[in-house]
Amino acid sequence: MASNHLYLVDGSGYIFRAYHRLPPLTNKHGEPVGAVYGYTAMLWKLADEVHKADGPTHMAVVLDKSSHTFRNELYDKYKAQRPPPPEDLIPQFPMIRDATRAFSLPCIEEEGWEADDLIASYAKAALAQGWQVTIVSSDKDLMQLIEPGLDMYDTMNNRRLGAEAVVEKFGVMPHQLGDVLALMGDSVDNVPGVPGVGPKTASKLILEHGDVEAVLAAAPTMKAGKLRDNLIEHAEMARLSRKLVELASNVPLPDPLEDLALKGIPEAPLRAFLDHHGFKSLLMRLGGGGGGVDAPQPAPASTIELPADPPCDHDAYESVTDLAALDRWVEEATARGFVAFDTETDGLGAMARLVGISLATAPNRACYIPLGHGGNDLLSETPEQIPTDQALARLKPLFEDPAVLKIGHNAKYDISILGRQGVSVTPVDDTMVMSFNLDAGLHGHGMDELAATHLDHSCIAFKDVVGTGKSQKGFHEVPLREATRYAAEDADVTLRLWRRLKPRLSPEHVTRVYEMVDRPLVPVLSGMEREGIKVDREELARLSAEFSGQIVELEKEIHAIAGVPFTIGSPKQLGDILFDRMGLKGGRKGKSGVYSTDVNELERIAADKDGGPGVEMVRKVLDWRQLSKLKSTYTDSLQAEIKAETGRVHTSYSLTGAQTGRLSSNDPNLQNIPIRTEAGRRIRDAFVAEPGNVLLSADYSQIELRLAAHMADVPQLREAFLRGDDIHNMTAQELFGEVNRDTRARAKTINFAILYGISRWGLAGRLEIAPDEAQAMIDRYFDRFPGIRNYIAETLSSVRECGFTTTLFGRKTHFSRIKSSVQHERQGAERAAINAPIQGTSADIIKRAMARMGPALRDAGLPDVKMLLQVHDELVFELPEGDVERAKPVIERVMATAAEPAVTLSVPLGVEIGTGLSWGAAH
């Protein structure tokens, strides 16, 4: 029997070469696809190799994931001045993954390693097993690896490269190539080498002396001249270069060798991929594809017109209750290379109980696998169903198969549920996130709404299945046939949405934000939700009791002053008491005829120096309000949120809740835990670490102002941040010519006003000055910082033209009211549009930091550091006390460099870190 033969494809290297060799082709959707076309054709060629006697039995595509590797630690200039990839190549990177998936091949990439290192490690492991290895690449660095049993294959020239090719090109054997490359250096990668030494001299030196160290040792004895001097003077650079060109061959393999076995290419996903891009000649080779020209045609971007799918047929859905049927579904999904899925649970949140799983592979081809139906209710009979552990044992390989794309709608939730069952889910697409990236601001992204919008289909309402109010049942009590109709429909609709939304990503230019920001975050958030954070119930109970006593006391006093008992919590009653009964002046009624009693209004009254009983009462009402708020929203409610299983509180993050791209947190909201007042801060002290651990809080300092300085190009602000100056002092100096407490406070207010889109009245209200004065101040700000004026003008003109704003990472937010004929609607949209790119870019950056944090900590040997919370510009971690000092620099680095390499900022990102036994203490 022939031995195994592993093909390792250097995907990253290939795409750059293909980009420069092939014309700038565009597919029918207007997407640049030249390199993708070349890459696809290359995979095709490799697929043909399978049939040859010596062909591959195992294959993987290896890609570069991170820009930061151990080589950057050795030499900070390594690859530092590489120009960013060409604009029209960037969107092609994610398409490479799509192409790879269409061929059902695993994609290997790992944070902290270059593709070359992974290739070297896989090659070494395979050779050790006695396998043959072929590296599909023509990269000179990889030629070092050539040895008996390992060759290279340059698909562009159709050439096999063995040791003789290395001798021909460099004059040395492959095992000496590293030494030659080190002496030569590489200007593209910024490997320094030795000045004046090129390939010829390098190979001569190495042939003569053996390796770099021997050359350096012999240098003093060489004949006097430039070469000798350079070798002596740059010896250290030569040694460094030797380390830089060395390939790491002991990287832990992300996927075991056996998983790279070729399984054949399922036709459907490949056809879908080729069809999407209009790669006609390849389609023809697949058989049945239309004729016509070979290369994709240049064409303007247009909306994708898919033929309408058949309507949802609920009777076509299958209830899967035996293993044979389940195996058929797993097999079909594996063959297709993608599957839509959904989980049904009792209750909500990451800690809910799994009741069933649905799958869909094509419109109306969907099933429901009941797992936890019946059971704890005597009235409902337990239907026949596969025991959960058996079903999951069959489903686990599917959910974990790197060659099968799992499509979910709000997949974060399903990943949590399955994760608790020991099943990880990867790779994942999420139609809710896709919709958000495409259409944020236009409509919601719930499945029911999207089904109505895109599919003209109205989904079975959940409450029609489980009922409402007292008679509401758990999903496990829903009869099997009905549960199947509902659950399988969800998977079916998810699949249909995916077929509509996925092809829109690239032509609408949101591939980058989807692939680089939001999609990688889905499993990360899932993990954070499952992790939860420990809350000290007794501490909260103590606070509740304490607040309660004060509230009762205040209530008595307020009623005594009013002379009549009333509901203090009713703004209507309170307004009537204050302004009518007690005769306080300045009461303003809103359109509903109720006096305003918000905190601004009450504080205005409370500030009255010679206040009568009314003023005294208002002060007590303010205290009462604060304590009631803290008690009802935090100290009482949070106790109820502690889950018995974990003793921790598990929030749920919404990726699609905030129009700007921020996350939001709910059930409970852990992004608005008090901090600004003393009473409130005590609530933060109830968020604690497990024994032996501490909490670490890391926050970006002034990130939005820094981004404004970069995006609006304000030199004074930029330089102040570079110097590390106090930014509000700087603004005060610019605006008022002197810095004191008052001018700093006013400057701070104006700086924030700028971020939020300013109006003279708004600023006037905040600063308690006349609108005219506020306007003068705004004018002065614009005169000192003209970049801000330009930024606002450009942002507005662009949002008026396109209807959306974009962040530095390409995130869109749509503003349909930007053209409203109602002035205050239009002006509101304008203010939001000015803010959205800044707030959104900040959100993009921290999201990237979050996606990179886990791998970075793991690579640093800190697997026990857990990321628990995100609060817009802050990340909260729990970690063993002994890990703190090692974790700090890793966290700091990941956060500070999170924009790179996609975006290069002209201001540094400052990160502040604190630790303590409680969240309060970590600040």
Added chain:
DNA sequence: TCAGTCACG
């Protein structure tokens, strides 16, 4: 279900 209020960045 809405409006008002207030906790956070």
Added chain:
DNA sequence: GACGTACGTGACTGAT
């Protein structure tokens, strides 16, 4: 001249 004129959230309360 008015817009309860700063952006983005979620939870709770009382009133309907």
